[in-house]
Amino acid sequence: MPELTSVQSLAELRRQITARRASFKTTITICGGTGCSASGSQPVVEALRRELAGRGLQNTVLLRTTGCHGFCEQGPLMVIDPGGIFYCHVTPDDAAEIVARTVVEGQVVERLLYTDPVSGRKIRTESEIPFYKAQNRVLLSLNRLVDPTSIEDYIAIGGYAALEKVLAGMKPEEVIEQIKASGLRGRGGGGFPTGRKWESCRAAHGSPKYVVCNADEGDPGAYMDRSLLEGNPHSVLEGMIIGAYAIGASHGFIYVRREYPLAVKHARQAVEQAREYGLLGKNILGTGFSFDVEIARGGGAFVCGESTALMASLEGRPGEPRAKDVHTVEAGYRNKPTNLNNVETWANVPHIINRGAQWFAAMGTEGSKGTKIFALTGRVRNTGLVEVPMGTALRTIVFDIGGGPSNGAAIKAVQTGGPSGGCLPAEKFDLPVDFEALDQAGSMVGSGGMVVMDEHTCMVDVARYFLEFLLDESCGKCVPCRLGIDRMLEILNDITAGRGTPQQIELLEDLAQTVAQASLCGLGKTAPNPVLSTLRYFRHEYEAHIRDRKCPAGVCRALISYSIDAAKCTGCGVCAAACPSGAISGAKKQPHTIDAGKCTRCGICRSECRFNAIMVA
Amino acid sequence: MERTITITIDGAKLRVPEGTSVLEAAIRYGICIPHLCHMHGISDIGACRLCVVEHVKNGRSRVTASCTLEARDGMDIRANSPRIRHIRRNIAELLVAEAPNSRAIQDIAVRCGVKNVRYPFRNSNCVLCGKCVRICAEHLHANAIGFAGRGRNRKVVFPFGTRPEFCRLCGMCITHCPMTIPPCDGPMRPGQERLCGKCESQLQINEKFDIVGMCTWCDLGKGFQCGRYAGAR
Numbered sequence: 094m095p096e097l098t099s100v101q102s103l104a105e106l107r108r109q110i111t112a113r114r115a116s117f118k119t120t121i122t123i124c125g126g127t128g129c130s131a132s133g134s135q136p137v138v139e140a141l142r143r144e145l146a147g148r149g150l151q152n153t154v155l156l157r158t159t160g161c162h163g164f165c166e167q168g169p170l171m172v173i174d175p176g177g178i179f180y181c182h183v184t185p186d187d188a189a190e191i192v193a194r195t196v197v198e199g200q201v202v203e204r205l206l207y208t209d210p211v212s213g214r215k216i217r218t219e220s221e222i223p224f225y226k227a228q229n230r231v232l233l234s235l236n237r238l239v240d241p242t243s244i245e246d247y248i249a250i251g252g253y254a255a256l257e258k259v260l261a262g263m264k265p266e267e268v269i270e271q272i273k274a275s276g277l278r279g280r281g282g283g284g285f286p287t288g289r290k291w292e293s294c295r296a297a298h299g300s301p302k303y304v305v306c307n308a309d310e311g312d313p314g315a316y317m318d319r320s321l322l323e324g325n326p327h328s329v330l331e332g333m334i335i336g337a338y339a340i341g342a343s344h345g346f347i348y349v350r351r352e353y354p355l356a357v358k359h360a361r362q363a364v365e366q367a368r369e370y371g372l373l374g375k376n377i378l379g380t381g382f383s384f385d386v387e388i389a390r391g392g393g394a395f396v397c398g399e400s401t402a403l404m405a406s407l408e409g410r411p412g413e414p415r416a417k418d419v420h421t422v423e424a425g426y427r428n429k430p431t432n433l434n435n436v437e438t439w440a441n442v443p444h445i446i447n448r449g450a451q452w453f454a455a456m457g458t459e460g461s462k463g464t465k466i467f468a469l470t471g472r473v474r475n476t477g478l479v480e481v482p483m484g485t486a487l488r489t490i491v492f493d494i495g496g497g498p499s500n501g502a503a504i505k506a507v508q509t510g511g512p513s514g515g516c517l518p519a520e521k522f523d524l525p526v527d528f529e530a531l532d533q534a535g536s537m538v539g540s541g542g543m544v545v546m547d548e549h550t551c552m553v554d555v556a557r558y559f560l561e562f563l564l565d566e567s568c569g570k571c572v573p574c575r576l577g578i579d580r581m582l583e584i585l586n587d588i589t590a591g592r593g594t595p596q597q598i599e600l601l602e603d604l605a606q607t608v609a610q611a612s613l614c615g616l617g618k619t620a621p622n623p624v625l626s627t628l629r630y631f632r633h634e635y636e637a638h639i640r641d642r643k644c645p646a647g648v649c650r651a652l653i654s655y656s657i658d659a660a661k662c663t664g665c666g667v668c669a670a671a672c673p674s675g676a677i678s679g680a681k682k683q684p685h686t687i688d689a690g691k692c693t694r695c696g697i698c699r700s701e702c703r704f705n706a707i708m709v710a
Numbered sequence: 711m712e713r714t715i716t717i718t719i720d721g722a723k724l725r726v727p728e729g730t731s732v733l734e735a736a737i738r739y740g741i742c743i744p745h746l747c748h749m750h751g752i753s754d755i756g757a758c759r760l761c762v763v764e765h766v767k768n769g770r771s772r773v774t775a776s777c778t779l780e781a782r783d784g785m786d787i788r789a790n791s792p793r794i795r796h797i798r799r800n801i802a803e804l805l806v807a808e809a810p811n812s813r814a815i816q817d818i819a820v821r822c823g824v825k826n827v828r829y830p831f832r833n834s835n836c837v838l839c840g841k842c843v844r845i846c847a848e849h850l851h852a853n854a855i856g857f858a859g860r861g862r863n864r865k866v867v868f869p870f871g872t873r874p875e876f877c878r879l880c881g882m883c884i885t886h887c888p889m890t891i892p893p894c895d896g897p898m899r900p901g902q903e904r905l906c907g908k909c910e911s912q913l914q915i916n917e918k919f920d921i922v923g924m925c926t927w928c929d930l931g932k933g934f935q936c937g938r939y940a941g942a943r
Binding site for chain 2: 394396411415416418419564565566567568569570571572573575576577579580583596600603604607610611612613
């Protein structure tokens with residue numbers, strides 16, 4: 094492929110690619126993201142390829158392996174166009190039937206269709222599925238349309254058109270004005286206005302300037318950055334090139350976790366392809382603007398997602414934050430002005446340039462514009478990646494998109510914003526999800542993790558779990574974070590083990606405030622959020638643990654006891670056979686009993702019992 | 711000629727050379743801001759967070775460490791507000807509960823007003839202030855010790871665990887370590903840790919006249935190697 098040397102040649106290339114692809118009548122799209130790969134999408138691709146070749150259809154049917162579609166729980170996913178027929182849980186054995194029935198005859202294979210768990214009916218196309226229907230997928234919808242390893246796919250759907258527009262006649266200041274007018278705010282969690290960040294980085298003294306893409310996504314349960322970088326790396330790259338042009342940067346980095354091998358691979362391929370096509374490197378599209386990107390792999394420290402720690406790590410020093418009284422836009426990587434944005438932020442940039450700031454600003458709330466991707470997990474029927482306009486009510490996300498509770502138990506809370514976010518109770522589900530509203534409610538948008546919890550989740554135990562994670566991931570540099578989290582965890586361990594005292598709740602609150610105010614970096618400053626938010630909304634659970642020595646959710650082992658409901662027990666003996674400590678005894682077909690002395694409260698009997706006869710109190 | 715700037719700490723106007731940190735400025739003028747990891751003439755890392763102050767800007771106050779905060783013209787700093795004293799007290803309490811076996815830490819606890827410790831005591835040998843690491847790297851250019859590990863596994867070690875040749879055994883790391891001098895009553899054995907608190911009389915001079923923020927050259931400062939003593943020498 095010859096290098097593109099002018100802005101016009103890119104548009105010409107797009108026409109050529111589209112013309113070349115006119116012969117394909119049908120497109121089979123299979124998700125090859127990490128989630129679907131884990132559930133076995135690769136063998137499906139190979140089976141389909143064999144099947145198509147066997148029937149001589151390889152020139153009329155386009156088989157495309159794409160990035161994540163978002164509905165990972167139902168993987169491997171497949172969409173057949175035209176028609177948008179949606180199949181889930183596809184196996185290699187289905188390949189022959191899919192080609193024979195759907196591709197050739199245009200019929201639908203009923204058994205592969207998705208069944209709506211709420212209504213119980215089969216759904217034919219992707220757009221009718223409630224999980225997708227309530228979303229507004231600006232970024233994620235592109236994942237389905239491109240093969241992440243092919244720059245031509247991206248160009249064919251209009252990729253790099255925004256770069257074209259920018260280089261063809263926009264001044265850097267105009268680009269920044271557009272971004273500012275759109276109201277885009279940082280998607281990594283801080284929510285700092287992106288346009289203002291670019292502006293101050295452009296105005297900062299020093300050269301060279303750098304732009305960095307933060308793909309060091311460390312939150313347990315959040316994976317939108319991975320899916321974007323894996324599924325559509327060129328959109329991130331395009332955003333970065335536009336940003337670099339606006340800021341006046343000549344060099345960029347994508348800092349991505351080593352634990353995301355597919356994202357690393359796809360990002361690296363994307364950079365190489367963009368270089369080949371003359372979209373990166375010296376004299377981009379013949380405009381005289383030069384910019385290149387390097388891939389830097391992070392070692393997997395959560396704290397390296399913090400801007401100063403990330404830049405220390407980029408420089409090859411230990412990933413520890415420094416004081417941020419001087420911002421990184423003035424002195425970041427190698428003490429030069431550095432503009433750091435999250436993957437999702439960069440991916441939004443081409444859309445804003447293409448469709449205009451007004452279009453973007455029309456979505457969302459007063460202070461938070463556009464859409465945001467959330468990783469919906471926990472006790473809901475539909476889990477996966479969810480992209481909704483800012484300001485969507487929590488209730489919509491949990492009940493309409495998530496499909497409500499997965500096992501009939503009432504939903505109690507949603508934990509938003511990853512480990513350093515907060516838990517919001519069901520009474521707060523009408524809150525619009527935007528930066529301000531969640532902040533005021535004691536949580537945060539954060540990177541966009543959303544863990545749904547039902548009444549079988551103990552909130553004290555949840556706070557304890559997140560603190561354990563944060564203590565492990567704290568760099569240990571400053572005292573409030575290192576010792577403060579340690580002591581908070583010590584207190585929570587006491588409470589969940591039944592050794593808690595009423596004074597400890599006050600101490601916990603006092604200490605949490607100190608850690609939040611005095612810590613060096615964002616990790617420590619937000620670390621007490623799980624404790625503070627659960628204390629604010631679920632104080633009664635803490636009190637029950639301390640005063641009544643009971644765990645209302647039946648989770649904390651030291652505070653619960655198992656017993657068998659004689660009325661429900663059929664004496665089948667399954668529980669007795671499963672019990673690892675031999676604590677269950679009873680005659681056949683007679684109600685069994687649990688010896689509390691031997692019982693280790695592991696809960697295996699409860700999950701094994703088919704008659705709901707095991708009670709926890 | 712050296713350019714000077716003016717900042718306000720607790721209402722007092724201070725003129726200091728450009729590039730001075732807020733903590734250095736305070737020490738120079740005798741405004742007491744307790745500190746542990748700060749050393750005169752060595753770069754600051756903001757690890758102990760004892761020197762936190764309120765930086766008031768556009769009517770909003772932000773809590774930040776004064777050692778890493780460069781003084782800028784017209785800055786408004788509150789170094790001894792009730793909020794700051796409360797945070798400082800809590801941090802000192804965390805420190806003394808972690809490592810009570812040191813005169814420096816006990817003195818800091820007294821200076822910051824810790825009256826009782828609400829956590830079970832531990833008996834650590836190191837509070838990770840990093841004085842040894844920085845003096846070795848910046849003053850002696852040896853880099854013979856450094857930090858390893860993360861979070862609660864963080865510790866000061868030789869590279870790969872053995873003493874390298876370029877360690878000159880100069881002992882500067884030990885000289886500056888706040889953990890080398892035991893409390894006045896002698897070392898505390900495991901299980902006997904307590905808050906010493908005998909030097910509270912040092913504090914009374916200050917508090918009687920309600921001038922908590924003013925340096926009185928108290929002996930507590932000697933204990934925790936207050937920067938004012940280092941500057942006076």
